Amino acid sequence: MHSLIQPNEASALIRANLRPAETVFCSIETCAGRILRQEILADRPFPPFNRSMMDGYALRATEIGDDGIFTIKVQVPAGSAKTLLGTESGHCAEIMTGACVPDDTDCVVPYEATERIDESTIRLLIRTSRAIASTLMPATVRVAKFC
Numbered sequence: 001m002h003s004l005i006q007p008n009e010a011s012a013l014i015r016a017n018l019r020p021a022e023t024v025f026c027s028i029e030t031c032a033g034r035i036l037r038q039e040i041l042a043d044r045p046f047p048p049f050n051r052s053m054m055d056g057y058a059l060r061a062t063e064i065g066d067d068g069i070f071t072i073k074v075q076v077p078a079g080s081a082k083t084l085l086g087t088e089s090g091h092c093a094e095i096m097t098g099a100c101v102p103d104d105t106d107c108v109v110p111y112e113a114t115e116r117i118d119e120s121t122i123r124l125l126i127r128t129s130r131a132i133a134s135t136l137m138p139a140t141v142r143v144a145k146f147c
Helices: 007-017 129-135
Strands: 056-059 069-076 091-095 107-110 114-118 121-124 142-144
Touching: 056 069, 107 129
Parallel strands: 069 091
Antiparallel strands: 056 091, 056 107, 069 121, 114 121
16 A cells, blocks of 8 residues: 655645646637636626625615614525615615625625524624624626636
């Protein structure tokens, strides 16, 4: 039986035995199966909306009161069209991972930080904006870096 090598040794062996890929410019139609050699930046936000990083409830953080109670106004599944919550306070949107966060909301509270009171009412168990700030992925112009 052969002994295992350390990950850094394996990485060094792989790099030493790879032949360098040549740089070729090609159209998008002919690039399938090729390796990207440089970073790609979008010329506009992609996706062009803030999206939810988890299932939960989109709402306005300024409306979080002492009781933490919100009425569910709309459901926002991933892939649905943009929607607005509206001007009435105390409402929220039930939202799924990857869905477009309503433009008039600024945070998503995960299911785990809420309790369902009835079919259309929730209570927040965590009421600090710091605890819920990282649940929203803002629209960005940087698509990805692949290599």
